[in-house]
Amino acid sequence: MTYTNDCTLPAELLEQIASQGFDALPELIRIVINTAMQAERQKYLRAAPFEHSPERQGHANGYKPKTVKTRLGEITFDIPQVREGGFYPEALEKGLRSERALRLALAEMYVQGVSTRKVAAITEQLCGTEMSSTQVSRAAALLDETLAAWRKRPLGEMVYLFLDARYEKVRQDGQIRDAAILIASGVDPAGKRRILGVSVSLSEQEVHWRAFLQSLVGRGLGGVQLIVSDDHAGLKAARQAVFGGIAWQRCQFHLQQNAQAYVPRKELQAEVANDIRIIFNAPDRATAEQYLAKTVQKYAKTASRLADWMEKNIPEGLTVFSFPADHRRRLRTTNGLERVNKEVHRRTQVVSIFPNEASCLRLISAVLMEIDEEWQTGKVYLSMFNS
Template identity: 25%
Template sequence: MPHQRTFALSEQASGCGRRLVVRNGHHQSRTVITAAGPIEVRAPRVNDRRVDEATGGRKRFSSKILTPWCRKSPKISEVLPLLYLHGLSSGDFVPALEQFPGGAAGLSSAAVPRLPRQWQDDHAAFQCDLSQTDFVYVWADGAHPQVRLGQAHSCVLVLLGVRLDGTKELIAPAEGLRESAESWADLLRDCRRRGMRYPGLVIGDGSMGLWKTLAEVFPAARHQRCWAHKARNVTNALSKSAQPGAAKAMQEIYNAEDRAHAEKAIEVFARTYGAEWPKAVTKLTDDRDELLAFYDFPAEHWIRLRTTNPIESTFSTVRLRTKVTRGAGSPAAALAMVFKLVESAQARWRAITGAHLVALVRAGAGFENGVLVEREVA
């Protein structure tokens, strides 16, 4: 049975009744690398007499099955950047792929480093309009992969969001300097210019630059401090002998069944450690409201809202890759590599638990200690 597109073209005819698209012999044979090994292919030649009405020029038939100059199947082309991203050095491609039938044919180690140029184009295209996507929850953090960014103290500022359907998505990666207020301001204002709506809750660490800028750019967004970062900061202010007990006491706070029990656990922590380590207690009590903000959201979401772990776990892959490459050659290439690594990991992200509740949060539904509050209609 002929292909539907081919059949449609064969029905096109000129005013004289002659077909405009006809087969005319074959092209020279060529070898195409596939997952099953090299295959010799001899594609038909097509004589296309159609005329483009808009330009007046001749149209050119192009096969969707075997594109012109194709030497590798799409699957092979997709595997190469994935292998490079996940730790295979460029010099190891040929000896590694030689173990597969025809896997290294037509491949050189010099061809692999050209991939970052395509990734830079992909990164530029990614920075597009955000007005069509509504992010209800946003994680914000700065990561420090071992790549050659623009300055000695540069880092990668990352925003990850949860859409209305509960799925997670990368919003923006950008280069920043020590997570400063200026760097966060550039990123957040750029997102606002691209149409990003204010998030319902932003989860981040204790970076004062982030919270100061967030209050200016998205004043309606609520703040949630990351408990993982806070726990490390508090325990670092204690003696080593007191750290295990303090860590367990803080678990009693953020694992409490409701806000009232969490407040009581904070008071217990303050009485236990306040006399000897007042600085540690101050680090906890000063951010009490931001640390307990998650209680005003669905209980199904609490485990994800208490920490910036979605960013931390994603960048463990980035650090693994950059240890192999020892840098990416230029700041633009480094940021493009980080973008492609996160984009690759994004395909494996699972939707947030209780995804159906995300839309209720955006609609303004009230939650008290994680439970939906029914409002009386006046």
């Protein structure tokens, strides 16, 4: 019987797979994705290489290398270029999206204790192949290892540090408790945002905050000029202990919300909110302090508790005036981290109650790691030049 070789892969690659086994997978992926991108460019141009055709829509212009981090390590692809611009292969984008989806899906499945059958169905849809419970367990172990390495990675100088907290339901010893999730982000000297760290714990608030902040310093965080946060319980003492002497900006958005608890009549709420906005929108600190003094005097008799609260608390939201004017809008509040928390909540709400702290940390770390990767490759958040 004559043997027919129906394999279209190059003989050199087949030999590499035979000798290296799974270690050859990165090279196989590189070749497959590169081939798919070349075919996509050919379809986009409506002409084969060197083909003279009246339907041609542009001209090929070589390749540009791009290194992508995957579960199999870093792989450098050759991105086809078009001389006239306007082309980027979907094959690579789809690969990146499915990579992120798989990583998060595995985390979500494990925190929910999804059945093997459902795991297989989801992973088959994502990866094109079914995975056994043993394979998923191994993948989760690798995921935990990756996430732990990311949480412990060295940090460097950060000009601005943002801190925020949220809570998730966690089961412990048969009881459902609120676990605090502490998140830190920063802006580096190049103006790029970074997710710096995350911690999940049921411990007392000040102890948790202090341990979290010390862990950031222990990983090399330095150069911080301003800390932006809300007045979270336990944070003030921890911040002063770990970052004593560093300026603090209290979130103006939360100050606005906190003030409403001291407004004696509902019909005054809009007026008080507007008065506080006028203070925060002043052109400089001296003017803001003048507005504050007038506002405190305005409410001294009609809303004395509000006036006392404003005199004591509003100055904590004015620290931002000591920093460059073109940075202030993004340093006034923790809104950037609030948006991060919304994305975290979108992922965690399907779980409802986590079986333990570790499972909660796994899923949230996976989400934050993806956000950090997007920030690194995204636009500059703040221009550090001429500031």
